[in-house]
Amino acid sequence: MESTIVLISKKGKGVQVILSANFIEDLVSPTTTVNSDLTKETTYANVNGFYNVSLEFGYNAKTRINTNAVLTYNFxxxxxxxxxxxxxxxxxxxxxxxxxxPKVNAILNWKNVLEIAPSYNVRFTAAKFSTLDLQNQRFSQHNIRLKTVLFAIKDFEWRNDIDYFHNPKVVSNFQKNTLLWNTTLDYSFLKNKVTAFIKIYDLLNQNTSVVRINNSNFIEDNLSSVLKRYFMFGLKWRFDTFNSK
Incomplete structure (x- = not known):
């Protein structure tokens, strides 16, 4: 049996707060037994006590710095x-x-010529096990992002997306830091109906996917295979909608 309760859902001028809770009874859960020869046997049993409580808070605002610049920010x-x-x-x-x-980001637009959007978030995780056979764990994951868009030259648009990831607690033979830089150059013509673009993914050729995962009875450092640097060329055609008669 599963029940979900939204305790608070408030959205006002620049502020949003959501508090929700989810409770599950009689959940079918795997029961694992490890034999002396290290083979595993898995059966299933109905157990109680599962729950999930979440709180989300956000605030956003916009301010004009001067006649040329507008700043939008939120945390x-x-x-x-x-x-x-x-x-x-x-x-x-x-x-x-x-x-x-916690997370914070901002967007600075200057005369609709340049847009700069930095952001930062960090995730702190604490896992506590009621059995003495498993050691409690604490770890964090950091992400810094910088997005820029340049409209300085007519019909051209240059976009950059730079991500820095830091996983300080992963095992020593895994890469703790990753810098991913994607860049795209667009050129619009035929009255902006057609856009030709070139995109370079992972410009620095450093992309990796390393993440620490908290499971119900173990902590796992996961390294996944990902695409490295590649180039992509393309055309985008915009079709105008017909006016209704």
Whole structure:
């Protein structure tokens, strides 16, 4: 049985707050037994005690710095507390995970010629196990992003998207830092109906996908295969809608 309750949902001028809770009873959960020869047997049982509570807060505002520049900014906080129930080797235990993610970003537009949008977010995760066989864990993941758009030359648009990721707690043989830079140059013609573009993905050829994942009974550092640097050329054609008679 599952029930979800939205306790608070408020959206006013520049402010949004959402507090919700989700409770699950009689959830079918795997029960794992590891034998002496290291083989595993999995069965299933109905257990109670699963829940998930989340709070989202956001604030945004816009201000004109002068006749040429407009600044839009916002900051927020996402937090979540969840509890799962696990059965390993006939031992029932809880895993309580708390995640807090503050974030801030801004967009500066100068005379509709240049747009700069920096942002930063960090996710703090704490995993607490009720069994002494598993060690409690704390780790974080950081992301800094810078997006720019340049409209200085007529019919041209140059966009950059730079991401920096930092995972300080991953194991030593994994890359802790990643810098990803994508850049795109657009040229519009035929009265802006056609746009030719060239995009370079991962300009620095440094892209990796390393992330620490918190599971119900273990912590995993995951390294995934990802695309490295590549180039893409293309055309985009905009079709105007017909006026209704």
């Amino acid at each position: 927020g906080l996402d937090s979540r507390v969840s509890n799962t129930v696990n059965i390993n080797n006939n031992i029932l235990f809880n895993t309580k995970t708390t995640t807090v993610k």
